[in-house]
Amino acid sequence: MKNQNSMRKRFASLFLILAVTVTMCLGMPGISFAGDQLNPVDMKIIVDAKDPVTVKAYNASYTYNTYVSMRDMAKALSGTAKGFAMTFDEESETMVIETGEVYTPVGGENEPGDGQVGNVSFQMAKMTIDGKSVKYYGYKAGTDNDFYIKIVDFSLALDIDADYSAKNTLKINTANGFVVDIDQLDQDGYFSFLHGTVLGNGDTGKILYSSKKDSKAAIASTTKLMTYLLVMEAIDAGKISMDDIVVLSKAVEEESYSEDYVIHMHEGQKATMTDLLEAMLVPSSNEAALALAEHVAGSEAAxxxxxxxxxxxxxxxTAVFYNPHGLPNYTASAVTSKRQNSMSAMDLFTLASYVVKKYPKITDITSKKSIDLKSLDFQTSNTNPLLYNMEGVIGLKTGTTNRAGSCLVSAIPLKVGNKTQMIIAVELGAETSAERGEKSAVLLKYAQNYYASYNEAKAITVKASTSVKKGSVTVKWKTTGNADGYEVYRSLKKATGYGKKKTTTKTSYVNASVKKGQRYYYKVKAYKLVNGNKIYSSWSNVVTAVAK
Structure with a gap:
């Protein structure tokens, strides 16, 4: 009996400790499933300079790391050019967003919160926007089927111009879309804590933005772009064929049963080249990369x-490779060294640009949102969130290890003048996959902004004329399109020797520094400004005048 009582007391004590622990965790304000402490706040939203309305929000651990209620935002924007409807489909458990539609309130929108965190969980939203599936991380509110989304993601998803005007006060201009001020972001250190960032034109090599571009960093599974390149070059050389059936090795089987496996494979199993390439590039199968490497070279080391x-x-x-997939590699030593494939963001940009240019069909694979690999008996979806969140994105490769952080090489074709060119963004070292998706989306959005202005500038035409008065020549011009300014150039020769005389926002210029009897030649070009950088139109016609 004494032993039974003692046992009961022990169980009672353990139960009490467990109960207190659970109560403290569940009752403590700010506990969430993302590891952040949530602090409920009531935001003030000023839409089109009207009276502010309340939008419930959470600051995740820090001020300005803010997630806003989508239902509150839907009501706040109701009746504007950026209005949207939001409903919840019970059967598919999906939040359905329809832009341009009228929002039907469910009750409680734009009312102050109660200061409690409530029943929320951090997750990737199951959401559609105008019928298309999107993937954004945020906080799902349980009782009212609301979703708290990060402000930048909200702005990107619905193309909304939103920014802080004061603490906990957001200003929205529904006449404008989301525009990236890359210079301000750079000053704010938005990219500076990444291991490296490059955004550029893969066809021309023009770099639109970079941060720590030459710093060597671990690249994780973005390694597989090099593996793909060597596989395709081996096919071109006739060493292997896309029709080959690859017999998987013991080493591949062992890789597929490691903690970083994607697909379980078995020694002696047969797989098609197509399935192995898709497995490597879409769900980032390390075992598939190893199988391809062995098929090309006979061994991983070779x-x-x-x-x-x-x-x-x-x-x-800066490139150093230890394996074909990007996982950590350990030396055969009692004091072992943990090594990882590495290169700079700039070198990775060069590699990605080369691969897409030489083997453009890679994007037929990397743009797939899901795959069904018959020879491997495996189905899955793509790990790149930008395929869902940004129209036009067609790849290329994600990567993650503890040291590399979350990495992403993205590609989107954009119209540049009368051509379509491939824009490549490289991001190394994000803390989380959510940050990785956000920052890469911001980079590609900047590229879209930049080339939209570029195309506008190139479409501007300028037609110039001159008139002469004693002691001066007046140059006037007419334009098509909306220019931010103009530059006027002058020469004493028609074909060469032009120097800039004036930068102006007007459509005329009086040249008073002239010499009687001298013939002068003039031409004008318009420009658009993108983050302080000028993008120029073509030259006007050359006009001439003799000074009086």
Whole structure:
């Protein structure tokens, strides 16, 4: 009996400790499933300079790391050019957003919160916008089927111009879309804590933005772009064929049963080349990368030598490879070294640009949102969130290890003048996959803003004329399109020797520094401003005048 009582007391004590622990965790304000402490706030939203309305929000651990109620935002924007309807489909458990439609309130919108966190969980939203599935991280509110989304994601998703005008006060201009001020972001350090960032035109090599572009960093599974390149070059050389059936090795089986596996594979199993390539690029199968490497070179070690030799030939001076997939590699030593494939963001941009240019069909794979690999008996979806969240994105490759952080190489074709060119964004070292998706989306949005202005500038035409008075020549011009300003150039020769005389926002210029009897030649070009950078139109016609 004494032992039974003692046992009962022990169980009672354990139960009490457990109960107190659970009560403290559940009752403590700000506990969430993302590891952030949520602090409820009531935001003031000023839409089109009208009276502010209340929008419930959470600051996740820090001020300005803010997630806003989508239902409150829907009501706040009701009746504006950026209005949207939001409903919840019970059967599919999906939040349905329809832009341009009228929002039907469910009750409680734009009312102050109660200061409690409530029943929320951090998750990737199951959401559609105008019938298309999107993938944004945020906080799902349980009782009213609301979703708290980060302000930048909200702005990107619905193309809304929103920014802080004061603490907990957001100003929205529904006449404008979301525009990225890349210079301000750079000053704010938005990209500076990443391991490296490059945004550029893969066809021309023009770099639109970079931060720590030459710093060497771990690249995780973005490694597989090099693996893909060598596989395709081996096919071109006739060493292997896309029709090959690959017999999987013991090493591949062992890789597929490691903690970083994607697809369980077995020694002696047969797989098609197509399935292995899709497995490597879409769900980022490390075992598929190893199988392809062995098929090309006979062994992983021989393939790695090929990788490093190819990198050297391409001038990728910071690139070092230890394996074909990007997982950590340990040396055979009692005091082992943990090594990872590495290169700079600039070298990775060069590699990605080269691969897409030489083998554009890679994007037929990387743009797939889901795959069904018959020979591997495996189905899955793509790990790149931008395929869902940003229209036009067609790849390329995600990557994650503890040291590399969350990495992403993105690609989107954009119209540049009368051509379509591939824009590549490289992001190394984000803290989370949510941050990775956000920052890459911001980079690509900036590229869209930049080339939209570029195309506007190139479409502007300028037709100039001159008139002469004693002691001066007046140059006037007419334009098509909306220019931010103009530059006037002058020369004593028709074909050469032009120097800039004036920068102006007007459509005329009086040149008073002239010499009687001298013939002068003039031409004008318009420009658009993108973050302080001028994008120019074509030259006007050349006009001439003799000074009096």
């Amino acid at each position: 393939f790695v030598k090929m990788m490093n030799a190819r990198a050297k030939k391409m001038g990728l001076t």
